[in-house]
Every structure is written in C-alpha cells, then in structure tokens.
Amino acid sequence: MGIQGLAAIVGCAQYKPERRASEPRAFPLDQAADLARLAMADAGLKPEQIDGLSIPSVGFSEARMFVPALVGEYLGFKLNYGEVVDRGGGHRDGPVQRGALRAAGQAGAA
Numbered sequence: 001m002g003i004q005g006l007a008a009i010v011g012c013a014q015y016k017p018e019r020r021a022s023e024p025r026a027f028p029l030d031q032a033a034d035l036a037r038l039a040m041a042d043a044g045l046k047p048e049q050i051d052g053l054s055i056p057s058v059g060f061s062e063a064r065m066f067v068p069a070l071v072g073e074y075l076g077f078k079l080n081y082g083e084v085v086d087r088g089g090g091h092r093d094g095p096v097q098r099g100a101l102r103a104a105g106q107a108g109a110a
Contacts, residue, residue, distance in 0.1 A: 009096060011043025028059035032071050052081035052102065054095030 013035045026034070032055065040046070053068045060067050068082025081102060085094035 011039040011041070011045065013038030013042060029071065029074055031059075033075055036071070036075055047076040048078065050075075050077045051079060052099065053077060053079055054083050054085050054098050056084065056086050058086070 015031075015035070040050070050072075053072050055068055055071055060070075064084050064086075067084055068079065072079040072082060083095075083098065085098060
C-alpha cells in the first residue's frame with residue numbers, strides 16, 4: 001500500500017523574498033513561530049490540532065535534536081512526534097515526505 005490519500009499539505013507560509021530586509025531581524029525561534037502561525041491560519045488549524053513537527057535546524061544555536069521540542073513548546077503544541085530534517089536545498093520537501101511516511105505507518109501501511 002502506498003501513501004496516497006494519507007497525508008496532505010493543507011497550509012503554507014513564507015516570507016516575501018527581499019534583497020534587503022525591510023524589518024528588524026528576528027530570532028530563528030520567532031521566525032519559526034510566525035511562519036507556523038501563518039501556515040496554521042492558511043490551513044484553518046489550531047495549535048491543539050498539531051501533534052507532529054518536522055523542522056530544519058538552520059539558524060538555531062541550540063542542540064539540533066531539541067529544536068522540534070523547543071519550537072513545539074513555544075507554539076503550544078502537544079507533540080507526539082518531532083524531528084529535524086536537514087537536506088540542504090531539499091529541506092522544504094523532506095518534512096512533507098517524512099510526515100506522509102509517518103501517516104502511512106500510523107495507518108498500518110509500512
């Protein structure tokens with residue numbers, strides 16, 4: 001059994017690309033939280049509906065393995081799953097793939 005129909009991208013957010021920043025620099029944790037809030041708003045989700053988080057550790061000076069827990073706690077998520085996905089230029093699609101595979105595993109398909 002494949003993973004088709006078991007996972008979906010339901011919300012998306014990104015900052016507008018700029019050559020020079022038009023606003024003061026923010027800490028990586030604040031940026032992650034802001035983008036997560038924007039994506040949740042786009043999807044119509046609330047923090048209590050989120051139980052997993054895949055995130056790149058780029059910009060975080062904290063220990064890499066703690067980044068999902070740190071961001072999840074900051075956002076008020078009750079996480080059952082968290083991971084750091086660093087795949088260079090592919091770090092945007094890595095969490096989607098891992099989330100879909102996790103959904104397939106929970107549905108009994110391995």
